[in-house]
Amino acid sequence: MTFPLLTDQVTQTLRAQGGRMTxxxxxxxxxxxxxxxxxxxxxxxxxxxxxxxSLNLSTVYxxxxxxxxxxxxxPRRFDDNxxxxxxxxxxxxxxxxxxxxxxxxxxxIEFSAPQVxxxxxxxxxxxxxxxxxxxxxxxxxxxGLCMDCVAKS
Amino acid sequence: MTFPLLTDQVTQTLRAQGGRMTxxxxxxxxxxxxxxxxxxxxxxxxxxxxxxxSLNLSTVYxxxxxxxxxxxxxPRRFDDNxxxxxxxxxxxxxxxxxxxxxxxxxxxIEFSAPQVxxxxxxxxxxxxxxxxxxxxxxxxxxxGLCMDCVAKS
DNA sequence: AACGTTAATGCAAACGATTTGCAACAAGAA
DNA sequence: TTCTTGTTGCAAATCGTTTGCATTAACGTT
Numbered sequence: 001m002t003f004p005l006l007t008d009q010v011t012q013t014l015r016a017q018g019g020r021m022t023x024x025x026x027x028x029x030x031x032x033x034x035x036x037x038x039x040x041x042x043x044x045x046x047x048x049x050x051x052x053x054s055l056n057l058s059t060v061y062x063x064x065x066x067x068x069x070x071x072x073x074x075p076r077r078f079d080d081n082x083x084x085x086x087x088x089x090x091x092x093x094x095x096x097x098x099x100x101x102x103x104x105x106x107x108x109i110e111f112s113a114p115q116v117x118x119x120x121x122x123x124x125x126x127x128x129x130x131x132x133x134x135x136x137x138x139x140x141x142x143x144g145l146c147m148d149c150v151a152k153s
Numbered sequence: 154m155t156f157p158l159l160t161d162q163v164t165q166t167l168r169a170q171g172g173r174m175t176x177x178x179x180x181x182x183x184x185x186x187x188x189x190x191x192x193x194x195x196x197x198x199x200x201x202x203x204x205x206x207s208l209n210l211s212t213v214y215x216x217x218x219x220x221x222x223x224x225x226x227x228p229r230r231f232d233d234n235x236x237x238x239x240x241x242x243x244x245x246x247x248x249x250x251x252x253x254x255x256x257x258x259x260x261x262i263e264f265s266a267p268q269v270x271x272x273x274x275x276x277x278x279x280x281x282x283x284x285x286x287x288x289x290x291x292x293x294x295x296x297g298l299c300m301d302c303v304a305k306s
Numbered sequence: 307a308a309c310g311t312t313a314a315t316g317c318a319a320a321c322g323a324t325t326t327g328c329a330a331c332a333a334g335a336a
Numbered sequence: 337t338t339c340t341t342g343t344t345g346c347a348a349a350t351c352g353t354t355t356g357c358a359t360t361a362a363c364g365t366t
Contacts, residue, residue: 015334020343022344023332041324042323055345056344058326077230085324111280113280119269122268133255133297138294140291140294141291143289144289147284150286150287172314173361177314194352194353207315209316210316211354211355214353215315236323
């Protein structure tokens with residue numbers, strides 16, 4: 001399966017900057033869009049390898065970095081074991097997923113909060129004006145004790 | 154200089170759990186409280202070493218982990234080079250510092266937003282009720298392009 | 307104030323995610 | 337098809353953080 005939209009956008013940007021669309025990049029983009037929830041580089045690598053076993057992990061990293069620099073994916077750092085970086089293709093509709101991290105057992109729980117979106121709209125403009133910068137993504141990370149660890153304490 | 158408040162709280166918790174208050178922990182706590190903005194483990198280590206050159210880096214890590222598990226410090230992950238973990242002593246007044254991360258040059262800009270505090274109050278309760286967990290800290294991370302990178306693009 | 311238990315430290319080695327140098331390869335313009 | 341040069345694969349290097357272990361020292365007990 002191919003996802004023309006993002007791939008086309010990326011190809012366009014690539015061309016505009018003298019870059020090249022390769023089979024590897026196309027594959028990584030496809031896998032990224034097919035996966036439903038913020039995979040890590042290793043996870044993408046494993047998935048992509050099913051289609052192209054010769055793909056190399058460093059290519060995945062390089063591609064993700066390139067995409068991140070251009071705002072095509074947004075990285076999320078959870079504090080799960082060894083703090084891998086997770087990647088989401090950026091949603092055109094601007095929906096965000098937020099997280100709760102248990103400081104005791106490192107469990108990560110996702111949640112969405114419509115109110116957050118509203119607030120982000122407000123803040124985005126204000127911060128942008130104040131510092132003259134451009135905000136295109138936001139992530140809220142809560143931390144504390146998860147239900148199990150609350151029970152144990 | 155010594156900061157009795159946090160140190161006393163920690164000592165108390167320590168005792169309650171069969172732990173021991175050591176010179177190293179006292180030193181790390183002091184340095185942590187003296188530093189104004191979310192130092193990394195390495196930074197704390199460098200500062201603390203001025204008072205006790207025999208202090209070991211792994212002791213700093215172990216102490217910070219201990220403090221984090223008990224909610225005495227809150228960690229923040231910026232996406233600066235190699236994603237060090239930064240630590241803040243937890244504010245009793247619950248004030249939070251938030252961050253903007255430039256996806257291009259990795260610069261980190263701090264900001265505070267009173268509206269965020271309000272929102273957090275709302276969300277905290279809701280999330281806590283929904284998932285039966287306890288939220289005691291929150292961090293908002295925005296990302297996009299900083300003023301310089303906006304200018305260059 | 308000395309004693310004993312065991313938590314905490316220092317040290318060095320291990321870990322694991324991510325990055326990088328470099329030679330071989332291939333995308334796409336000419 | 338050729339040529340240029342951006343990209344890949346490979347392997348080694350980085351670097352923040354963790355861990356095993358022998359030694360040290362905190363602090364409740366004697």
